[in-house]
Structures are given as structure tokens and as C-alpha cells.
Amino acid sequence: MKAVLIAGGLAMVVALLGTPLFIRFLVRKQYGQFIRQDGPTAHFTKRGTPTMGGVVIIAASLLGYAGAKLITGTSATASAVLALFLMTGLGVVGFLDDYIKISRQRSLGLKARWKIVGQGVVGIAFSVLALQFPNEHFRTPASTQISFIRDTNIDLAFRGATLGLILFVVWANFLITAWSNAVNLTDGLDGLATGISLIVFGAYVVVGIWQNNQSCQTLATAGPRCYETRDALDLAIVAAALTGALFGFLWWNASPAKIFMGDTGSLALGGALAALTILSRTEILGAIIGGMFVLIVLSDVIQIGFFKLTGKRVFKMAPLHHHFELSGWGEVTIVIRFWIIAGLFVALGVGIFYGEWVAG
Numbered sequence: 001m002k003a004v005l006i007a008g009g010l011a012m013v014v015a016l017l018g019t020p021l022f023i024r025f026l027v028r029k030q031y032g033q034f035i036r037q038d039g040p041t042a043h044f045t046k047r048g049t050p051t052m053g054g055v056v057i058i059a060a061s062l063l064g065y066a067g068a069k070l071i072t073g074t075s076a077t078a079s080a081v082l083a084l085f086l087m088t089g090l091g092v093v094g095f096l097d098d099y100i101k102i103s104r105q106r107s108l109g110l111k112a113r114w115k116i117v118g119q120g121v122v123g124i125a126f127s128v129l130a131l132q133f134p135n136e137h138f139r140t141p142a143s144t145q146i147s148f149i150r151d152t153n154i155d156l157a158f159r160g161a162t163l164g165l166i167l168f169v170v171w172a173n174f175l176i177t178a179w180s181n182a183v184n185l186t187d188g189l190d191g192l193a194t195g196i197s198l199i200v201f202g203a204y205v206v207v208g209i210w211q212n213n214q215s216c217q218t219l220a221t222a223g224p225r226c227y228e229t230r231d232a233l234d235l236a237i238v239a240a241a242l243t244g245a246l247f248g249f250l251w252w253n254a255s256p257a258k259i260f261m262g263d264t265g266s267l268a269l270g271g272a273l274a275a276l277t278i279l280s281r282t283e284i285l286g287a288i289i290g291g292m293f294v295l296i297v298l299s300d301v302i303q304i305g306f307f308k309l310t311g312k313r314v315f316k317m318a319p320l321h322h323h324f325e326l327s328g329w330g331e332v333t334i335v336i337r338f339w340i341i342a343g344l345f346v347a348l349g350v351g352i353f354y355g356e357w358v359a360g
Contacts, residue, residue, distance in 0.1 A: 003068040004205060007237045008244035011064025015248025019056050023252065023259050026050035031102045049257060052098045054265025057245045058091045061272075064241035078133040079141040079231035082126060083238050083275035089122035090180055091268030098262040119177060122271070127172040130278065131165060137217055139230040144168045147281040149356045150227055172278055179277075179286075180270030182293035185300055185319045187266045190255035192321060192335045196342040197269045198246040200290045201239045203346045204276045207353060208236025211280065214357070225360040229281050242272055255332050285353060291345030292338060296320050 027050060062084060069076055096118070097110045110118070130142035144164040145151035156171060157164020187193035211232035214225065229235070249265075252258045261269075277286030287294055296319045303318035315323035324334050 001209070003072045003074065003233075003237050004209065004240045006071055007064040007068035008205075008240035008247075009064075010067040011060045011241040011244035012248040013244075014063050015056055015060035015245045016251055017248075018060065019053065019249055019252045019259060022053070022056050023050050026052065026259070049260055051102065051260040051262040052095060052264045053249060053253065053259040053261040054091055054094060054098075054263070054268050057242075057249050057261060057265050058088055058268050060245035060248060061087065061238075061241045064244055065238055068237055068241070077231035077234040078135075079279045080234040080238050082130055082141055083235065083272060083279060085129075086122065086126045086176070086275040087242075087268045087272035089126070090119060090176075090271035091264050093118035093122065094263035094265070094267035097267075098264050119180065119267075120173065123173040123176040124169055126176070126275065127169040128165070130172070131168065135217075135230060137230075139217065139228065141230055141279050142168070142172070143228070143281060145281075146171065146283060148284040149282060149353055150229075151281050172274075175278060175283060176271060176274040178297070179274040179290070179293070180267045182290070182297045183270040183273070184263060184266040186293055186296050186321075187261060188319060189321050189325070189331050189335050190257035191250055191253050192338060193266060193269070194246055194250045194253045194261065195335065195339045196290075196292050197273070198243055198250065199339065199342050199346050200273065200293075201242040201246065201276075203289050203350050204239035204280065205236050205243060206350060207280060207282065208232050208234075208239055210354070210357075212236065225357055227281070229279070232280065235276060235280055238272070239276060242269070255335065282353070285349055288352060289346050289349030291349070292342035295341075299323070 031050060031052060065076075065080065065084065093110070093115065097115060100110055127142075131140050131144065134140050143151050144155055144157040144167070146154040146156065155164070156167035183193055183197065186196060208229075209232075211227040211229045214227055215232055216226035216228050217230065249261070253261065273286065273290060277283045282289075299315060299320035300318045303313060303315050306312065306314050316326040317323055321334050321338065325331065
């Protein structure tokens with residue numbers, strides 16, 4: 001618990017104090033956001049606002065985790081390193097995307113194929129490595145079994161280890177792509193994606209601590225409903241570092257935003273969330289805890305699908321927050337109400353998580 005508090009507190013301080021320094025650097029370099037022409041007209045006033053704030057979130061999270069390990073004198077685990085690797089790797093892809101947008105003053109950054117290649121290389125590396133590094137109990141960070149609240153009986157390796165590895169890589173990269181795109185789509189209003197991410201990662205602090213306290217790895221106290229999650233406490237430390245970093249960043253990202261996280265932040269946060277769901281064996285539960293992200297993605301899918309079928313639109317504009325913006329809702333009102341809904345999804349997800357243990 002001490003390491004969890006240190007990671008969150010240190011990351012928050014780094015983000016809170018480091019963000020204004022990064023803002024001044026970006027202003028000097030004139031690295032400002034380019035606003036898409038087909039978006040809400042109210043967003044045109046945001047043109048030139050410093051972006052790539054995800055650099056601060058990533059740095060604060062890494063420093064928070066490293067500081068907690070250093071102060072408590074404990075070593076990093078494979079699970080935590082893999083989660084931080086996926087977060088940082090996708091953050092680098094997002095950084096390249098942001099940099100091209102800024103340097104060429106356009107709303108499109110990396111070409112789609114190169115963005116997919118970048119995400120794919122990082123995602124495949126994570127997926128393959130997640131099935132390596134068994135500990136003394138022969139547990140690897142991830143499992144080929146599809147998980148809900150814990151591993152289910154659906155095992156992707158039912159036809160052998162090689163096919164299981166291939167199917168797991170496909171499944172894991174689906175989750176990585178889904179979550180990174182979900183956070184990216186949500187990042188459309190000041191503080192929206194930051195606040196929702198903060199709430200979701202906060203939930204994974206609770207999940208990680210609970211799994212650690214009921215871990216099957218602690219053989220002397222393991223009960224019939226113990227969790228097979230490896231390194232659960234270290235995953236809670238990673239989640240705490242992310243939560244703290246987002247708290248500090250939100251101070252500057254709340255409306256009117258002094259800085260945007262950009263694709264650097266949204267892809268990194270999506271990668272971190274995907275890693276936590278995979279490594280904590282809560283892949284399906286993650287869709288409930290992060291239900292607000294899922295709703296926003298669904299609004300985009302529905303809009304595109306319905307338009308292709310009928311030539312008509314369901315929403316005034318997708319994703320969902322832009323629909324309410326064009327309906328006359330104030331930006332701050334939308335953000336706060338979406339935070340509330342995100343909190344309700346988190347409460348539902350954590351309630352299901354705890355309820356399953358109690359019922360068992």
C-alpha cells in the first residue's frame with residue numbers, strides 16, 4: 001500500500017508542476033493544436049493551444065512508478081514493465097502523429113498504414129512477451145484464456161501452444177486497438193478523456209489491491225476464489241501512478257484547457273488500459289469499468305453504419321459529445337455529466353467484481 005500511495009502522489013506532483021514548464025516550452029516552439037474544419041465551430045478558438053501533453057502524463061507515470069520502487073526498495077515485476085512498455089510504445093506512435101500534424105499544420109498526422117504498423121509492432125511485441133517470463137509458480141503475466149472477472153474456460157490454446165500464441169496475439173491486439181481508439185475518440189473536449197481515464201484507472205487501483213490480497217500466489221492463504229493474476233500489487237502501483245499523473249494534468253487540461261494531451265496521451269492511455277485489462281485477467285470486465293469509452297465508440301460506429309445504410313445520421317455529429325455540443329449543451333456541462341456517467345460505469349464494474357467474489 002505504501003508504494004501505491006507514493007506512486008500516485010509522486011506522479012501527481014510531477015504532472016502538476018511539470019505541465020506548466022512543458023506548456024512554456026511548447027509555446028516557444030509554437031507547437032499548437034490544429035483544429036479540423038468539419039468539427040464544431042466553437043472549437044476554432046482552440047487553435048494554437050499547446051498539444052502533446054501526453055508526454056507529461058507518460059513521464060509522470062514512469063517517474064511515479066520508478067520513485068515508488070526506489071523508495072520502498074522493491075524490484076519491478078514483468079507485468080508492470082510490460083504495461084509501462086505498451087503505454088510508452090503507443091505514446092511514441094502518438095507523438096509522431098502529433099508532431100506531423102503540428103509541423104505540417106494539418107489535422108492528419110501519420111498516414112493510416114504507418115499508424116497501424118506502429119501500433120501493430122508495439123502491440124505484437126507486448127502480446128508475445130506477455131506470455132513469457134514465468135515466475136516461481138509458473139505463472140506468466142498474461143494467459144491464453146479469455147477473461148471476464150478472472151480467466152474463463154475459453155482457452156485460445158485449445159489446439160496447441162503455437163496456435164494459442166497466434167490467437168492470443170490477435171485477441172490482445174484487438175483489445176489494444178479498441179482501447180487506444182476509444183480514448184482517442186473521447187479526447188474531443190477539454191478535460192473529458194483525462195477525467196474519465198482518471199476514474200477508470202482509479203478503479204484498477206482497487207482491483208489490483210483486492211486481487212493481491214486474495215492472490216493464488218500466496219499459497220498459505222489462498223482460498224477457493226483466489227485470483228491467478230500475477231503481480232497484482234505492482235499493477236495497482238502502475239494504475240496509481242497513472243491516476244496521479246492524470247490528477248496533476250487535469251489541473252491544466254480542464255476547461256479552458258491550457259494544453260491538450262494529443263494522440264501522444266490518448267494512445268498511451270488506451271494502451272495502458274488495455275494492458276491492465278489483459279494482465280489483471282479482467283478483459284471483459286474492463287468494457288464495463290470503461291463503459292463511457294465504449295458508449296462513445298458505439299456512437300461513432302452507429303453513426304457511420306447507419307449513414308452508409310440509409311444516407312441519414314442518427315446524431316448531429318459523432319462522437320457522442322459533439323452531438324450534445326451541437327444540441328446546445330455547454331462544454332463544461334457535457335464533460336461533468338460524462339464524468340458522472342463514467343463514475344456510474346466504474347461503480348457497476350467494481351460492484352460486479354466484488355459481487356462475484358462474495359457470491360463465490
